[in-house]
Amino acid sequence: MLQKKVCMLGSFSVGKTSLVRRFVESIFSEQYHTTIGVKVDKKVVRAEGRDVTLVLWDIHGEDAFQKVQISYLRGMSGYLLVADGTRRQTLEDALALANRVAETMGKIPAVLVLNKCDLTAQWEIEPDREARLAADGWKAFRSSAKTGEFVEAVFSHLALAMLRK
Amino acid sequence: MPEQAQRRAPIPPTPESQPEDKQALEELRHLIVAPEQEGLQEIRDRLDSMERRAEDVSSVVAEAIQMRREQGDDQALAEALAPTIQETLRESVRKNPQVLADALFPVMGPAIRKSISETLRTMLESFNEALEHSLSLRGIQWRIEAFRTGKPFAEIVLMHSLLYRVEQVFLIHRETGLVLNHVVAPFVATQDPDMVAGMLSAIQQFARDSFNSAGQEVLGSMNFEELEIWVEASPDAVLAAVIRGHAPSDYRLAMKEALENIQQNFSSALANFKGETGPFRAAGDRLHQLLEARFKEKQGGKGRPRAAIIAAAVPLAIILGWVGYSSYLLWEWSRFLNALRQQPGIAIISVNKSGGRFHVQGFRDPLAADPGKLLSEAGFDPKKAELELLPFYSVDDVIVLRRAKELLHPPAGVRLSEKNGELHAEGVAPPKWIAQFQERAPWIAGVNSIDVSHLQNSARVEFNRLKGALESAALVFPLGRTELEPGQESALAQGEKDIQGLLDQAERLGGTVTVEIVGHTDSTGVEAANLPLSKQRADQIFNMLRRAGVKAANLRPRGVATSEPLRTEDTEEGRRYNRSVTFKVAFSPAPPVH
Numbered sequence: 095m096l097q098k099k100v101c102m103l104g105s106f107s108v109g110k111t112s113l114v115r116r117f118v119e120s121i122f123s124e125q126y127h128t129t130i131g132v133k134v135d136k137k138v139v140r141a142e143g144r145d146v147t148l149v150l151w152d153i154h155g156e157d158a159f160q161k162v163q164i165s166y167l168r169g170m171s172g173y174l175l176v177a178d179g180t181r182r183q184t185l186e187d188a189l190a191l192a193n194r195v196a197e198t199m200g201k202i203p204a205v206l207v208l209n210k211c212d213l214t215a216q217w218e219i220e221p222d223r224e225a226r227l228a229a230d231g232w233k234a235f236r237s238s239a240k241t242g243e244f245v246e247a248v249f250s251h252l253a254l255a256m257l258r259k
Numbered sequence: 260m261p262e263q264a265q266r267r268a269p270i271p272p273t274p275e276s277q278p279e280d281k282q283a284l285e286e287l288r289h290l291i292v293a294p295e296q297e298g299l300q301e302i303r304d305r306l307d308s309m310e311r312r313a314e315d316v317s318s319v320v321a322e323a324i325q326m327r328r329e330q331g332d333d334q335a336l337a338e339a340l341a342p343t344i345q346e347t348l349r350e351s352v353r354k355n356p357q358v359l360a361d362a363l364f365p366v367m368g369p370a371i372r373k374s375i376s377e378t379l380r381t382m383l384e385s386f387n388e389a390l391e392h393s394l395s396l397r398g399i400q401w402r403i404e405a406f407r408t409g410k411p412f413a414e415i416v417l418m419h420s421l422l423y424r425v426e427q428v429f430l431i432h433r434e435t436g437l438v439l440n441h442v443v444a445p446f447v448a449t450q451d452p453d454m455v456a457g458m459l460s461a462i463q464q465f466a467r468d469s470f471n472s473a474g475q476e477v478l479g480s481m482n483f484e485e486l487e488i489w490v491e492a493s494p495d496a497v498l499a500a501v502i503r504g505h506a507p508s509d510y511r512l513a514m515k516e517a518l519e520n521i522q523q524n525f526s527s528a529l530a531n532f533k534g535e536t537g538p539f540r541a542a543g544d545r546l547h548q549l550l551e552a553r554f555k556e557k558q559g560g561k562g563r564p565r566a567a568i569i570a571a572a573v574p575l576a577i578i579l580g581w582v583g584y585s586s587y588l589l590w591e592w593s594r595f596l597n598a599l600r601q602q603p604g605i606a607i608i609s610v611n612k613s614g615g616r617f618h619v620q621g622f623r624d625p626l627a628a629d630p631g632k633l634l635s636e637a638g639f640d641p642k643k644a645e646l647e648l649l650p651f652y653s654v655d656d657v658i659v660l661r662r663a664k665e666l667l668h669p670p671a672g673v674r675l676s677e678k679n680g681e682l683h684a685e686g687v688a689p690p691k692w693i694a695q696f697q698e699r700a701p702w703i704a705g706v707n708s709i710d711v712s713h714l715q716n717s718a719r720v721e722f723n724r725l726k727g728a729l730e731s732a733a734l735v736f737p738l739g740r741t742e743l744e745p746g747q748e749s750a751l752a753q754g755e756k757d758i759q760g761l762l763d764q765a766e767r768l769g770g771t772v773t774v775e776i777v778g779h780t781d782s783t784g785v786e787a788a789n790l791p792l793s794k795q796r797a798d799q800i801f802n803m804l805r806r807a808g809v810k811a812a813n814l815r816p817r818g819v820a821t822s823e824p825l826r827t828e829d830t831e832e833g834r835r836y837n838r839s840v841t842f843k844v845a846f847s848p849a850p851p852v853h
Contacts, residue, residue, distance in 0.1 A: 097453065098534045099435040121450045122458060130465040134436075134457030146534075149437055149457045165464050169435030171534060 097147045098256050101167050103191055104176035105184040106155030109209045112239040113176060117246065118150060132166050139246075141253035148249065162191065164198055172203040172256045174248065179208040179236065180216040185223075203255035204232075205248055211236035361494045368519050372512060379508070423504030426486075428546045429456050430521065430539060431497040432532050436460030439496070439532075439539035442546040448609050459499055463490070491515055493522040495529035500549060517545050592617055592644075595637040602628050603657035605648065616643055623648035626661045652704040654680070659705035666703055667696055672717070680707035684714040690767055718767040725764065726844040729757040729774070733825060733839040734800060739784065741795040751800070754842065755807045762813060765846060771813070775843040776800050778818040779825060781834040786820060794818030800840045 102110045111133075118135040131154040138147050153166055167173070175192055177185040185208070192204065206227065208219060227234050233251060237244045305311050327336050351359055405412040426447045430440040436459070441452040449455075466478045477492040487506070491498045491514045498518045502510075521542050522529065528538040596619070600607055604627025609620045623630065630646050653659075660677040669675050673686040682700050693716055700709045732754055735744045743751065758774055765772040778797030780789040797816035805811055825841065826833035 095536050096534050097435075097437045097536055099437055099457075119451060119454070121454050130461060132461045132465075134454050134461060136451060136453050136457075147453060149435075149453050151436075151457065151461065163464070163468055165468055166461065168464075169432070169437075171435075 095147060096144060097149060098171040098253070099151065099169050100148045100252065100256075101151045101153055101170045101173040102176060103153055103162060103167075103173055103188070103195070104155060105178070105187045105191075108155065108176050108178040108181075108184050108188075109239050110155065110174075110176045111152055113207065113209055113237065113245060114150065114152070115239070116242060117249070131163060137249055139249045139253045141250060142257050146253045146257070148253065164194070167195060167199065170199075170202065171259075172205075172252050174205055174207055174252065176207045176209055178210055179219050180210050180213050182218040185219060203252065203259055205252045205255070206232045206234040207248055208234060208236045210238060210240075211243065212238040212240045357494070364494060365519055365523060368515055372515065376512075423502055423506040423510075425500050425502050425506065425510070425550050427452075427501040428549045429459070429497075429499040429501075430542055430546060431456045431460060431499060432529070433492060433495050433497050435532070435534075437532075437534065437536070439536050440542050440546055442543060442550055444550050448611070456499075459488070459490075460497070463497075489514060491518050493518050495526070495532075496522055498549075513549060517549055521545060588643075591637070591639060595634065595639050595644075598637060599630060599633060602630075602633065603655040604628075604653040604661075605630065606651070606653070616645055618645050618647065620647045621649075622651040622653075624653035624655075624658045624662075625650055626658050626665065627653065654705035659703070663700065663703050663706060667700060669696075673714070677706070680705060681710055682706045682708070683710045686713075687715045687717045687720055689717050690719075690769075716768070718764045722761060722764040722768065722846070725757045725760045726846075729754060729761065729842045729844055732757075733836060733841050735835060736796055736838045736840070738781070738838060739792065741792065741799050743799075751803060755804055755809065758804065758809055758813070758842075761844060762809075768846070768848075770846050770848040773845045773847070774814055775845070776804075776814060776816040777823065777841050777843060778816070779823065779837050779839050779841065780820050781837040782821045782824070782828055783834070789820035790818055792818070793820045796838075796840050 102114070104110050114135065114137070118137045120133075120135045122133050122135075133152045135150040135152060136147060137150055138145055140146070151166060151170070153162055173195070175188045177188040179185075188206070195202065208224075211217070224234060233255070235244045235248050235251070237248060239245075305315070324336065348359070401415045402412060404410075405415045408415070424444065426444050427449060428442050429438060429452060431437070432439050436457050438452050438456040441456070443449050462481075463478050477490050477497065479490055481488040481490075487502045489500045489502060489506070489511060491511070496518065498514055498521075500506075500510075500514060525539060525542065596607065596610060599605055599619070604624035605621065606623075607619060607621040609618075611618050630648060631641065634641050634644060634646070652662075656677050656679070659680070659682075660675060663675055663677060663682055667675070669684070670688050670692055673684055673688045673692075676683045676685070682703070684696060684700075688696070693711065693714060696714075697709065697711065700706055732750060734747050734750055734754065736742070737744055758772075761772050761774070776797045778793035778795070778800075780793045780796075784792075794817065797818050801811075801814050801816040804814060821837070824837050825839065826836045828834045828837060
């Protein structure tokens with residue numbers, strides 16, 4: 095069996111946890127976030143004709159008061175970077191976080207998720223910003239925890255990127 | 260080179276005037292001494308070049324040290340090398356302590372253990388001594404046992420205090436926190452090992468971060484009520500054992516040994532781990548040994564005195580009685596559980612027993628049998644069992660059928676059946692119910708498809724019956740007349756009733772009905788007169804039906820004279836039958852509403 099450690103990173107309340115809630119197996123309560131700062135879930139996806147078990151470390155959101163514990167990221171094979179499309183700052187914070195990760199751990203397969211895409215009226219990310227992200231090498235998905243759009247695709251894409259690395 | 264050239268030819272100055280002589284002399288010299296000179300030169304070069312000297316020494320250094328040792332004077336060699344080796348080690352540790360720690364790991368572990376067990380042994384001896392003086396009732400009992408079995412008193416004490424069971428063992432990759440292998444003791448309910456191991460690693464990390472420990476320390480054990488989690492770490496792997504009760508300290512020794520063994524046997528697989536857990540399946544046996552290490556065998560005593568046997572018999576009888584009663588309860592309980600498991604719409608997830616009470620966790624469809632009733636039917640004391648059954652929708656055939664009946668209320672003529680998600684309806688039902696069935700049934704939980712091929716529309720059945728009855732009736736007229744034969748009134752009344760019935764059913768079927776009133780004559784008489792006569796007969800019935808309340812729009816009278824005879828006219832009866840009016844019923848669905 096093939097297993098991969100995958101982290102979910104992003105600012106506070108961008109919807110990391112709700113994004114995957116319906117799609118993963120979970121046995122721990124969300125209280126773990128506030129107590130030890132991380133909650134471990136599991137997701138099995140199929141990539142290149144085999145099952146890959148993603149052990150998901152959902153890491154408590156980063157904000158002005160609390161930094162992500164980089165030590166939780168040790169040994170990860172890839173990560174989901176989640177930003178809230180209705181708050182531009184969360185995207186910038188997420189990219190800064192990704193830079194911090196790249197500095198400490200080198201280049202690691204990652205997928206960017208712009209969440210809350212059902213709130214089109216409040217969407218703050220301009221199309222040319224998204225184009226620039228793509229030019230910078232980011233594979234970005236618009237998604238919504240409400241509708242569940244592309245959530246499966248996000249995981250499959252990440253699994254494939256990790257296998258091909 | 261010029262310098263060397265000078266050295267090679269230390270010729271005294273010669274007058275410029277004799278160049279030819281000088282040249283000849285030079286050639287002669289060259290012929291005589293050149294080979295020796297070149298040999299000499301090579302030796303000089305060798306001595307001058309550091310690189311070549313190092314090369315020469317390197318090829319003999321090992322042999323030289325060996326030779327020196329064989330000469331029996333290794334003390335001097337050791338003294339000479341000691342400062343350098345010390346400095347090298349110090350430098351290596353300063354640069355990266357992990358390298359040396361990893362290298363020493365297999366050696367240090369056993370060495371440290373040996374020293375500790377020695378210390379423990381002496382401690383145990385003093386413990387033994389302390390206990391010698393204790394005079395509690397239990398102390399005396401144990402002392403008797405020690406006397407009986409011939410074992411040291413301390414061992415008996417330890418044996419009684421060691422009651423534990425290792426329920427699960429995880430082998431975890433240290434860096435990623437991923438499970439490499441996981442073994443579980445029989446009948447132990449577990450959570451998903453991948454997630455548990457991940458969280459265990461996260462907690463380890465949390466502890467390190469919280470207490471600012473930058474090193475490789477691990478949280479050696481965690482306690483949770485009756486459970487203890489013991490953790491041992493090697494450079495690349497973590498071994499975690501979930502223990503119920505209190506394991507003896509030498510269990511940790513077993514863990515350490517297993518881990519050292521695994522670290523050694525799987526060192527390259529561990530170092531190059533990319534998520535593939537297949538290679539670590541082979542570590543399963545080693546982990547299973549850790550599960551099996553949970554029982555402490557009791558050895559039978561020898562030469563028990565008879566009094567002791569008698570003294571033991573009474574409690575033994577009590578124990579046997581109790582065991583018998585418990586087994587009976589267990590047997591009853593397992594019978595009840597089997598019955599419960601066979602109930603459609605009830606799913607049992609876990610069963611355990613604590614404090615003399617049985618706990619069952621699972622799910623129950625609201626339409627499944629009442630488990631409390633099953634419990635009392637099985638003759639089981641409801642106070643001894645706790646059933647925690649959460650509601651869920653079962654897709655068991657029986658339950659889906661029950662649910663469908665509850666929601667669809669099938670009328671008396673309809674039989675419902677269900678298999679593998681397909682709901683069949685069979686029989687005769689009103690069109691309104693059929694429409695409801697087709698609309699609602701696929702929404703019922705557990706129903707994936709419906710089959711109405713054996714379902715008949717009651718309106719259509721009734722319509723066809725009335726149509727058959729009406730079309731087989733004939734209203735008979737006397738020869739050449741347009742009034743009905745006497746005695747035909749009841750047949751007309753029946754026809755009128757059938758037409759009203761047809762109109763009702765047609766409405767239910769969402770269509771309209773046209774009844775052709777067909778006037779016939781027999782073949783006697785002139786055809787030119789027969790046609791109007793037949794039409795008049797049809798009109799006569801048309802008018803009578805209208806008077807009875809049938810709308811003209813639903814009736815269409817026509818005369819066919821002799822063109823559509825009903826019988827052959829060999830007999831008077833056949834001719835009589837042809838002097839009649841018959842009916843033809845046509846149904847047309849209502850035009851679609853726009």
